[in-house]
Structure formats: structure tokens, C-alpha cells
Amino acid sequence: MPVTSLFSLFRSRGWGRQSEAQLDVLYLGATTTTTATVTPTAPYSGMVVHLITFHRMLPGAFKVTVSQREVGVHTVQLSSDLADVSFWAWVTDADPLLVTVENRTSWPGYIGATLATINFDTLEQMRSIRSQATEEFGLSEGTLTPGPAESSARRG
Amino acid sequence: MAVNAVIRVLTGGIKIIDARTSGGETKLIHSTTSGTPTAKTVDRSGRVTEE
Numbered sequence: 001m002p003v004t005s006l007f008s009l010f011r012s013r014g015w016g017r018q019s020e021a022q023l024d025v026l027y028l029g030a031t032t033t034t035t036a037t038v039t040p041t042a043p044y045s046g047m048v049v050h051l052i053t054f055h056r057m058l059p060g061a062f063k064v065t066v067s068q069r070e071v072g073v074h075t076v077q078l079s080s081d082l083a084d085v086s087f088w089a090w091v092t093d094a095d096p097l098l099v100t101v102e103n104r105t106s107w108p109g110y111i112g113a114t115l116a117t118i119n120f121d122t123l124e125q126m127r128s129i130r131s132q133a134t135e136e137f138g139l140s141e142g143t144l145t146p147g148p149a150e151s152s153a154r155r156g
Numbered sequence: 157m158a159v160n161a162v163i164r165v166l167t168g169g170i171k172i173i174d175a176r177t178s179g180g181e182t183k184l185i186h187s188t189t190s191g192t193p194t195a196k197t198v199d200r201s202g203r204v205t206e207e
Binding site: 017019020021022023024025026027028029032033034035036037038039040041044047049096115117119 | 158159161163164166174178179
């Protein structure tokens with residue numbers, strides 16, 4: 001099941017509030033790894049993070065790992081000056097998203113990321129919508145998490 | 157101790173609750189599109205210091 005069809009379902013139903021959030025690693029020392037723990041912020045209590053687009057980076061310089069309880073661990077070697085990392089993570093304070101960036105070069109670097117999210121006001125709302133989406137796709141509970149079904153890198 | 161990473165997040169539905177960097181400190185800068193940025197430093201033990 002492509003992630004895009006799941007996203008289309010959410011768009012067509014008007015579930016959640018779509019937004020993009022900017023996360024910039026302004027400075028990352030040579031051969032250094034940093035991990036940011038990301039959760040929803042007020043007024044939202046839950047969110048789906050479904051795409052991270054990386055930009056402003058040196059080709060081949062960065063390795064990115066995304067991990068979350070349901071997604072597991074998903075590592076991508078960024079290979080151009082623009083790369084997309086697709087997955088489907090239901091993120092709450094209890095289940096944060098961890099984004100790890102490794103600078104593989106021997107000099108300092110920087111990288112930008114845009115997180116595409118679908119935000120929910122309450123955890124109850126997120127649970128209800130997740131249940132509806134699960135039913136519409138005819139999936140058993142707990143499988144509405146394509147996870148690292150796809151990842152791609154493209155030239156910017 | 158030297159700062160090995162500086163991370164900025166513009167509020168848009170997400171927040172960074174902590175960040176760890178191998179071998180050094182991480183400086184977090186939270187800023188809104190209209191507000192003043194605020195910085196925090198996370199040392200290698202995970203202790204957060206407001207600036």
C-alpha cells in the first residue's frame with residue numbers, strides 16, 4: 001500500500017490539519033552524529049509524520065536515521081542535494097520520533113529538513129481517525145503503519 | 157565544552173524535547189515565525205541549560 005494513497009485518504013476526508021515544520025541543523029561538527037527527539041507541540045497532542053525532505057546539504061555527506069516505536073529504524077544515505085524520506089509514524093509524547101543525522105565528512109556541515117505532518121487536536125481524535133482509516137483500508141488494527149515502505153532520493 | 161551541533165526548530169506543530177550529540181554539546185534554538193528565538197544547551201549527559 002503506497003503511503004501516498006493513505007495520505008490521499010486523509011486529505012479527501014479532511015482528517016487532521018496538514019502542516020510542514022522546519023528543522024534545521026545549523027552546525028554539525030565533522031564526523032559527528034546528533035539525534036533530535038521530536039513530539040507534537042500545543043495546540044496539538046498527536047500527529048502523523050509522513051515525509052521528511054532534506055535540503056541544503058552536501059551530496060553523500062549525511063546519513064539520516066528515522067526511528068519510532070511503530071516505524072522501527074529506517075536509515076537513508078542521502079545521495080543528492082535533495083532527498084525525501086517517506087514513512088508513516090503516529091507520533092505522540094509517549095511515542096516520539098527520533099531523527100538522527102550523521103555528518104560523514106571530516107569538516108563541519110549543515111542540513112535542513114522539512115517535516116510534513118498531519119496534526120490532531122487530541123489523542124482521542126487521532127485514535128478515532130486511525131480506527132476509521134484502518135476500517136476503510138480493511139486492515140487489522142495495528143497494521144496501518146506502512147513504515148519505511150519507500151524512500152527515494154531525487155535531484156533538486 | 158565545545159558545541160558540536162546547533163539545531164533550530166521553527167514551530168509548526170512539532171517541538172524538540174531533547175537532542176544528543178556524540179562527543180559534545182547541542183545547542184537548541186526554538187523560534188516562532190514572529191517571536192524571539194530562545195536557546196537551550198544540552199550537554200553530553202543530557203542536562204538542559206536555559207540561556
